Each structure stands twice: as C-alpha cells, then as structure tokens.
Amino acid sequence: MSNSGSTLTTTPHRGRTGETILRITARVVGFVILVTLSVTFVVPFLWQVILSLSSLADVDRIALLGVPPTVHPESYVRVFEIVAYAKAFFNSFFIAGWVTLLQVVTSAMAAFAFSRLQWPGRDRLFLLYLATMMIPGVVLMVPNFALILSLGLFNTYAGLIIPAAFSAYGTFLLRQFMLTIPSSLDEAAAIDGAGPVRIFLDVILPLTRPGLIVLTIFTFLGNYNSFFWPLVLIKDENLRTLPIALRAFDTTYGTDTPALMAASLMAMIPPIIIFILLQRYLVKGIQLGAVKG
Amino acid sequence: MTVGSTRSRLLFALAFLLPNLLGFLVFTAGPVLASFGMSLTDLSIAKHNFYSDEQVEFIGLENYENILVGPESQQFFWPYFGNTVFLMLGIPLGIAGSLAISLLITAKIPPTKTANRGVLSAIVVVLTIVAAFAVWHATQPGDRPPGEELVLSVESGLSDMSTWQVERLRAVTATLATIGVGVLAILGLTVGSLFFRTAFYLPSLLAGVPMFLLWKTLYRPDGGLINAVLDPIIDGTHAVVTATPALLWQGLGVLLALASLGLAGRSVYTGVERVIHREAGASSFVGRLVLVLTMLAIAGGLVLVIYHLPASAAAAAAEGTQGFNPPEWLVSTTWAKPALIVMGVWLGVGGANMLLYIAGISNIPPELYEAADIDGANQWQRFINVTWPQLAPTTFFIVIMSTIGGLQGGFEQALIMTDGLYDTTVLTYYIYNLAFEDEFQLGLASAVAWVMFAIIFTMTVINYRFGSKLTNE
Numbered sequence: 001m002s003n004s005g006s007t008l009t010t011t012p013h014r015g016r017t018g019e020t021i022l023r024i025t026a027r028v029v030g031f032v033i034l035v036t037l038s039v040t041f042v043v044p045f046l047w048q049v050i051l052s053l054s055s056l057a058d059v060d061r062i063a064l065l066g067v068p069p070t071v072h073p074e075s076y077v078r079v080f081e082i083v084a085y086a087k088a089f090f091n092s093f094f095i096a097g098w099v100t101l102l103q104v105v106t107s108a109m110a111a112f113a114f115s116r117l118q119w120p121g122r123d124r125l126f127l128l129y130l131a132t133m134m135i136p137g138v139v140l141m142v143p144n145f146a147l148i149l150s151l152g153l154f155n156t157y158a159g160l161i162i163p164a165a166f167s168a169y170g171t172f173l174l175r176q177f178m179l180t181i182p183s184s185l186d187e188a189a190a191i192d193g194a195g196p197v198r199i200f201l202d203v204i205l206p207l208t209r210p211g212l213i214v215l216t217i218f219t220f221l222g223n224y225n226s227f228f229w230p231l232v233l234i235k236d237e238n239l240r241t242l243p244i245a246l247r248a249f250d251t252t253y254g255t256d257t258p259a260l261m262a263a264s265l266m267a268m269i270p271p272i273i274i275f276i277l278l279q280r281y282l283v284k285g286i287q288l289g290a291v292k293g
Numbered sequence: 294m295t296v297g298s299t300r301s302r303l304l305f306a307l308a309f310l311l312p313n314l315l316g317f318l319v320f321t322a323g324p325v326l327a328s329f330g331m332s333l334t335d336l337s338i339a340k341h342n343f344y345s346d347e348q349v350e351f352i353g354l355e356n357y358e359n360i361l362v363g364p365e366s367q368q369f370f371w372p373y374f375g376n377t378v379f380l381m382l383g384i385p386l387g388i389a390g391s392l393a394i395s396l397l398i399t400a401k402i403p404p405t406k407t408a409n410r411g412v413l414s415a416i417v418v419v420l421t422i423v424a425a426f427a428v429w430h431a432t433q434p435g436d437r438p439p440g441e442e443l444v445l446s447v448e449s450g451l452s453d454m455s456t457w458q459v460e461r462l463r464a465v466t467a468t469l470a471t472i473g474v475g476v477l478a479i480l481g482l483t484v485g486s487l488f489f490r491t492a493f494y495l496p497s498l499l500a501g502v503p504m505f506l507l508w509k510t511l512y513r514p515d516g517g518l519i520n521a522v523l524d525p526i527i528d529g530t531h532a533v534v535t536a537t538p539a540l541l542w543q544g545l546g547v548l549l550a551l552a553s554l555g556l557a558g559r560s561v562y563t564g565v566e567r568v569i570h571r572e573a574g575a576s577s578f579v580g581r582l583v584l585v586l587t588m589l590a591i592a593g594g595l596v597l598v599i600y601h602l603p604a605s606a607a608a609a610a611a612e613g614t615q616g617f618n619p620p621e622w623l624v625s626t627t628w629a630k631p632a633l634i635v636m637g638v639w640l641g642v643g644g645a646n647m648l649l650y651i652a653g654i655s656n657i658p659p660e661l662y663e664a665a666d667i668d669g670a671n672q673w674q675r676f677i678n679v680t681w682p683q684l685a686p687t688t689f690f691i692v693i694m695s696t697i698g699g700l701q702g703g704f705e706q707a708l709i710m711t712d713g714l715y716d717t718t719v720l721t722y723y724i725y726n727l728a729f730e731d732e733f734q735l736g737l738a739s740a741v742a743w744v745m746f747a748i749i750f751t752m753t754v755i756n757y758r759f760g761s762k763l764t765n766e
Contacts, residue, residue, distance in 0.1 A: 030402040035478045037394065038492045041643065042477065047518050048507050061450045063521030065459065066466025110313035119306040120299065132321050136701050136749050138721055138742045142728050142735050143324035143331060166316025196305045225501035227705050232729050243502035247709060250506055257510060264503035275498050279491065283648055 052076070052261035059257040075258035076266070082253055085263060087238055088245035093270075095157060095230075095241060096223035099164045103219050104212060107170030111208075112200050114171065115178040116186055126175075129168045145232060159233050160241075164223060170215050177211030178204060213281045221271055242267045332356055332740040338733030356740035369723060370741070374748075376630065377719040381699040383634035383641075385587055388691055390642040392684070394493060395650035396676075403485040414482045421475025428471045432464035450516075490651070493643025500640045505709040508636045512622040512710075520619040528616030531606050539603035546600030553592035557585045560677070577682050579759075584681060629715035633706050646691050653687035654680065693756045700749050720745050 051059060052075055054068035062068060079085050113119075114126050144163055153159030185207075186199045194202070205212070227243040234240055240248065249263055275282060307314075335350050360370050404410050434457050441457040451459055480488045496504070511518050534542065564581045609617050620628040661679045670678065703719035711717045718726075720741065728738035 027400075027402050030397055030400055031478075031481065034397055034402060034489050035474065035481055037397075038477050038481065038489055039474060040639075041492050041496060042473075043518070044496075044507060044511060044639075046473075047511060051510060060516035063516055063518050064448065064450055065462045067462055067469065069454070069458065069462060106313040106316065109309045113306045113309035117302065117306045117309070119303045122306070128322070129317065132317075132325065134750075134753075135321075135325055136697065136742075136746055138701055138724055139328050139739075139746050140321065140324045141724060142739045142742060143327040144320060145728065146327075146331075146735060147320070147324065163316075163320045166313050166320060168317060168321060171313060196309070200309070221498070227502055228725075231708075232725075246502045246506060250509075250709070260506060261510065264506045267503040268499050271498055272495065275495070276491075 048261050048265050052258050052265055054258055056256065056258060072258065075256075075262040078256070078259045079249075079263045079266070082256070082259065083245055083249050083263075084237060084240070085245060085266075088240050088242045089266075091157075091239060092224055092242040095160050096220050096226075098157075098161045099223045100216055100219040102161070102165035103167050103170050104215055106166055107174050107215065108205065108208065108212065109200075110171045111174035111178055112196075112204055115175045116183075116199070116204060117196065129171060133168050133172065141228070141232075148233060154233060155235050155239065157239065160229055164226075164229070167219070170219065173215055174208060174211050177208050181207045210281060210284065213278065214284065217274065217278055217282055221274065224271065328739045328742060331736050332743050334736045336734075336736040336739075338735065352736075356737050357744065359737070360740055360744060370720075370744075372716070373718050373720050373723045376716055377700060377703060379630050380633055380637070380703050380717075380719065381696070383637045384692075384695045384699050385590075386634070387638045387641045388646060388688070388695065389587060389591075390638060391644075391646040391691075392650055392688075394643060395647050395654055396680070398486050398489055398493075398647075399651055399654045401486070403482055405485075410482055410485075414479055417475060417478050417482060421472060421479070424475065425468050425471045429464060429468045432460075432467050434460035434464065490643075490647075493647060495643075496640045497644025500644075502705065502709055504640065505636075505706055509623065509710050512632055514619070514621045514624060517622075519622070523619050524616075527619060530602070531609060531616040534602050534606040535610065542602045543600055546596045549592065549599065550596045553589060553596070557589050560585050576685075580682055580685055581677065584677070623711050624715065626715045629711055629717050633703070633710070633717060636706070646695075649687050649691060650684065653684045657683045689756075693753060696752050696756060697749055700745065700752065 050062055050066075050068060053071050053073060054062055055070060055072045058065075058068050058070070114122060114129075148154060148159045148163065151159075153162065181204060186203050189199050189203050225243065226241070227247075230241045230244045231247070234244060237248075246260075246263055246267060249260060254260065333351060333353060333356070335352050335355075340347050341349055360366060404413060437457060442455045444456045446452055446454050446456050446459045448459070477492075514520060560581060564578045568575055568578050605617070620632075622628050622632040657680065661683065662675060665675045665679050701721055703717075704721040704725060707713050707717040707719060707722050708725075713722050713726075724738045724741050724745075727734050727741060
C-alpha cells in the first residue's frame with residue numbers, strides 16, 4: 001500500500017489507463033476515509049465548544065438542535081468565579097515547571113556520569129536503574145505516600161515536586177542521546193585541559209539539546225496532566241492543580257455543564273500550544289522510544 | 294574519559310550522580326523494598342498513628358491470602374481483576390486501528406506535487422461552497438412567517454420553541470457541518486499527511502481529566518451527542534429488520550461466517566504450505582496466525598450481531614419501545630465497560646503507537662516491495678508477506694507496553710466518569726480505595742500492588758517468549 005501512488009506521476013503507458021483509473025479511485029477512497037476519520041476526531045472538540053457556549057437551559061437539547069439558539073460566552077467567566085481556577089492554572093504550571101526543571105537537571109547530570117565518565121561499578125549501578133524502570137508505579141504509591149507523610153510534606157507544593165524531581169527514565173533517555181556523541185569530542189576537550197564540569201557544560205549539554213527538549217516536553221505534559229499524586233496529597237483548595245480543580249468542579253457543580261466544558265477546554269489549550277510549537281521534537285522523541293509510561 | 298586517578302574519577306562521578314542517586318534511593322529503590330516489607334504487616338493509618346501506641350505486627354503472607362483466596366476475594370480482587378482484563382480487550386482493537394491508520398497515512402494519499410495540490414484544493418473549495426449553498430437551500434425553512442412563534446414544536450425537549458426556529462437552527466447546523474467537512478478536506482490537501490497525523494494525535498496528547506469530563510457529556514443517555522447520532526441509525530435498522538424476513542438476516546450471518554472462515558482457512562493453508570516448502574519460517578506462520586485470529590474474532594462478533602438482529606428487534610418490539618433503545622453507557626452495568634473501551638480506542642489509536650508504526654513502515658526497505666511487485670503480488674499479499682512481518686518488532690514492543698499499561702490503567706477514567714460504579718473498578722482503583730479512601734490500610738494495599746507486579750511480570754515474560762519467536766526470523 002505504501003507505494004501505491006508512486007507511479008502516478010509518470011506518464012501512463014498506452015493500455016494501462018484502466019490501471020491508472022483504479023489507482024486514482026483508490027487514492028480518492030483513501031482520502032475520503034482519512035477525512036471521515038478526522039471528522040470523528042474533531043467533532044468531540046466542537047461539541048465541547050458548543051456546550052461551553054450554550055445557556056444552562058439549552059445544554060440538554062443541543063444534541064437535537066446542533067447550534068445553540070443563543071450564544072453565552074459568560075460561562076468562561078463563571079468558571080473563575082465559582083472555583084479558584086486561576087490559582088489552579090498557576091499551581092499546575094508552577095508544579096509541572098519545577099518538576100521539569102529539577103528532573104532535566106538531575107537526569108542530565110546523572111546521564112553524563114553514566115555515559116561519559118569512567119568509574120568502578122558504573123554499569124552495575126546503571127543496570128539497577130534499568131531494573132527499577134520495570135517496576136510498575138503502583139508498587140511505589142503506598143510507601144511513597146507513607147514517606148511523604150512522615151517527611152511532613154503532606155498537602156504542600158514540595159510534597160508534589162520533590163518526589164517527582166528524579167527519574168530513572170529521564171536518566172536512561174538522556175544517556176541514550178549522550179552515547180551518540182562521538183567520544184573524540186570530549187577527549188579533545190580534555191587534552192585542551194577542560195575538566196569534567198567544563199566538558200559537561202560546554203561540549204555535552206549543547207549537543208544533547210534535542211534530547212533535553214524531548215525530556216522537557218514529556219515531563220512537563222506528564223506532570224501538567226498528573227492526577228494521582230495531587231488527588232492523594234492535596235487537601236487545601238489553594239493548592240489544587242487543574243485536574244483536581246476540574247474533578248472538584250464536576251462533583252460539586254457538575255450540573256453547570258457550560259462552565260464545566262469551558263473549564264475543561266481551557267485546561268486543554270496549553271498542551272495544544274506546546275504540541276503545535278514543538279511537534280517535530282515530540283514525534284522524534286516518541287519514535288526514539290521515549291514513551292512515558 | 295579516563296583522566297586522573299580512580300579515586301578522583303569516582304569522586305567526580307559521584308558529584309554528578311549525587312542529586313539523582315539520592316532521589317533514586319529515597320523515592321524508588323527504598324520504597325520498593327519498603328513496599329514489600331509493608332505488604333507483610335498489618336500497617337494501617339487508622340490503627341497506627343500519633344494517637345495510638347499499637348505496634349505494627351508482622352503477619353507474614355496473611356494479606357496475600359486475604360486478597361487472593363480469603364472470603365472477601367470473590368467480592369473484591371477477582372471481580373476487579375476481571376474488569377481490568379475486560380477493559381484490556383480494547384488493546385488489540387486499538388493496535389489494529391493504529392496499524393490501519395498508519396498504513397493510510399504512509400500511503401501518500403494527498404498529492405505531493407504543489408501544482409496538483411493547488412488545483413485539487415481549488416476544486417474542493419468550489420465544491421464546498423456549492424455544497425454549502427445547496428444544503429442551506431434544501432434545509433432552511435424560508436422567511437419567518439408571521440405568527441410562526443405560535444406554531445410550537447411537538448418534539449419532546451423542544452416544545453417551547455417554534456417549528457420554524459428549530460428548522461432554522463438545524464439548517465444552520467447542516468450548512469456549518471458541510472463547510473466543516475470541506476475545511477478538513479482542504480487542510481488535508483494543502484497540509485498533507487502532517488495534518489491527519491496531527492489531528493489523530495491530539496486526543497492522546499490531551500488524555501486526562503478534562504478529556505474524560507468531555508466524554509462524560511458525550512455519553513449522556515439523554516442529551517449526549519453519541520446517542521443523538523446513534524438513535525436514528527439503530528431505529529432505522531430496527532425498521533428495516535422488522536420489515537424483512539428473519540431468514541434473510543440469519544442467512545446473511547451464516548454466509549458471512551462461512552466467507553470469513555473460508556478466507557481464514559485459505560490464509561492458514563498458504564502459511565502451512567510455505568512452512569512445508571521451507572519458503573518461510575515458523576515465526577512468519579505464527580505472525581500470520583495472530584492476524585487471522587484477530588480478524589476472525591472481529592468477524593465473529595459481527596456475525597453474532599447480524600444473526601441475532603431479528604430476535605432482538607422482536608424483543609424490542611415486544612417491550613413496546615419505538616425501535617431499539619440506545620445504550621445507557623456510563624450508567625449501565627452492561628455498557629459502562631464498552632463505553633470506556635470505545636473512548637480508550639479513540640484516545641489511543643492515533644497516539645504513540647501510530648507514530649511508532651509510521652516510523653516502522655517508513656523503515657521497510659523499498660526493495661522488498663519491488664521484489665513483491667515482480668512476483669505479481671496484490672495489495673493484500675504485499676501486506677501479509679512484507680509489511681506485517683517487517684513490522685513484527687514494532688508490534689511486539691507495542692503489545693508489551695500496552696499490556697503493562699493496561700494492567701495498571703483505568704483508574705482515572707473510572708474515578709472521573711463512573712466513580713467505579715457499574716463494574717468499572719480496576720485493580721489500581723482497588724489499591725486507591727484500600728490505601729487512600731477507607732481505612733488507609735497501607736499493608737493490604739501494598740500486597741495488592743505486589744500481586745499486580747507478579748501479574749505484570751508474568752505477562753511480560755509470556756509476551757517476551759512468544760514475541761521473540763515472532764520477531765527473530
């Protein structure tokens with residue numbers, strides 16, 4: 001199938017017109033299927049927009065009408081009046097931002113030690129890192145909860161940020177990137193008298209840029225959407241992240257569908273912007289096996 | 294770098310490693326050991342806290358016994374495990390969908406030449422405008438007649454609006470929908486495959502609480518979009534089925550069953566023949582078998598539905614409802630899990646798996662297709678003999694990752710959309726309930742986590758042994 005269109009650009013030979021017509025038909029059918037699929041992927045978002053703009057009275061009959069009889073953008077304002085939604089936006093960005101910064105820095109440093117420095121026991125320790133990546137997250141939930149409680153970090157920003165600031169996965173990913181950098185580069189720098197710190201900052205980090213960007217995007221998006229830890233650790237309304245605020249909104253004011261849809265739509269916008277701006281890195285990262293699991 | 298003494302090199306390495314290693318030991322390695330230790334105790338925050346001086350007791354494997362064979366296991370663990378496995382039925386569907394979509398995207402369907410793109414886009418723009426005008430003229434109710442506000446709509450839910458108003462809104466909807474489809478087609482032509490890839494990827498990027506809340510409104514039995522679309526379709530089916538003899542549908546079912554069995558048999562036979570004549574290895578046969586069995590399962594489901602259509606139509610008529618009743622989705626024990634599966638497939642079909650398949654397909658050496666063309670292979674033969682075996686390593690990786698994810702997944706969806714009601718509680722939800730909702734029974738919850746670990750580990754080993762056979766040709 002993957003080459004079906006490649007001969008279309010050459011002039012068809014006499015007697016092969018039938019075949020060409022067949023191929024064009026196949027492409028038209030394929031295109032219609034693609035457009036139909038994209039309709040099913042777009043319609044739920046349009047539905048969300050339409051619901052967010054309807055009046056409370058019209059929400060339940062939008063499915064019968066299509067477009068709302070009157071447009072009510074004030075739901076978008078109501079969200080911020082009912083719950084501390086602006087604070088939730090801030091919290092989500094604040095927590096995801098700190099986690100991303102710390103995780104990228106600690107992972108890059110560790111990846112450097114694992115890929116560019118020679119020291120006894122290095123490969124054995126790295127194997128231990130790899131082994132823990134196989135352990136499902138559910139095993140860590142309970143002891144980490146107990147640990148956070150005993151450290152006095154329950155219901156604090158630090159309780160959400162510090163445990164997430166270290167990642168065996170990030171170390172692994174950046175090590176893979178650093179291994180592709182030719183060792184002649186840092187050897188040359190070492191001959192010129194550069195120490196490990198200089199080599200790390202001036203040689204390795206700039207060349208690992210694509211890897212750093214991939215890890216930044218995945219960590220940020222993963223933590224922006226993170227639900228479980230904020231659900232378990234945060235009780236204070238002022239510390240709620242977006243997913244928690246949305247859930248609270250749903251359980252308390254769930255009947256206000258327009259405001260609920262406005263809130264969920266607004267929460268989806270930052271990832272969409274990040275994706276469209278950095279699409280090329282994201283796709284590359286996923287194809288390198290950087291699937292955050 | 295091998296500069297400096299062993300001692301100084303170790304010190305430098307430790308300096309770089311320290312922040313990460315510290316976090317790793319405190320929040321990963323330590324907790325893993327602690328978790329196993331906790332699973333052997335009766336630790337519970339309700340019992341052991343600042344205000345009580347009760348000692349945490351070592352109870353050996355008692356927690357595991359309670360979970361797996363105790364009197365409560367039939368009420369909790371096993372049903373929850375069943376729900377988890379049921380929801381994982383979406384995995385093969387999603388993988389098949391990802392593969393199909395990747396094949397479409399890599400088939401270079403939108404024209405690659407700028408000139409061709411321009412001409413085709415112009416044609417579609419004109420077509421869209423014409424179609425939009427046509428739809429508007431066909432559906433709009435004309436000028437507002439005097440006194441129209443007195444002619445109220447008789448449809449339930451719309452009875453406070455006039456017929457004219459309802460018709461007009463529907464005409465606007467139909468016209469906008471036509472324009473929308475046209476815009477998507479134009480984007481597909483001008484941006485090309487990248488547009489479709491982006492559109493299909495967005496749902497998986499946005500999977501999370503906001504998305505689950507959106508789907509909760511889509512699934513509303515009354516006023517939800519899905520049933521609004523489904524209702525006329527299933528009512529139409531009902532009308533057609535009741536108007537035609539039952540034998541027709543049963544015959545159609547039998548024919549479809551025979552046809553799919555025949556095709557499957559032929560494909561398996563070809564595979565066996567190849568193994569006997571040593572044209573291909575046993576692994577290629579296993580790969581072929583997996584594909585045939587998946588397709589057979591899908592066809593089987595379809596056959597059952599078609600065969601039973603007349604009986605279900607009669608049953609619906611006997612109950613006195615008009616047409617078939619649409620499912621109640623998230624508020625019904627029968628349909629809640631299928632609803633979560635459908636949403637899961639929609640969310641995941643264009644996600645990471647699709648991107649992995651696209652990468653896999655573009656890495657297939659073109660010579661293989663050229664060789665297949667010389668042998669006179671048709672599209673299906675090209676797929677089953679070249680594409681599918683070449684993608685085996687990708688499929689293998691996707692199956693392993695999805696199985697691991699599937700066994701642990703399903704918690705967020707259930708909590709947000711059903712509160713775990715209607716048999717949607719999964720194993721992770723069980724841990725959440727035990728550890729964080731009821732009595733904070735941390736020991737018992739840890740034991741469930743280790744049982745899950747054992748299941749995941751076993752599944753991964755099975756996948757690995759089966760899959761390495763499949764991929765090492």
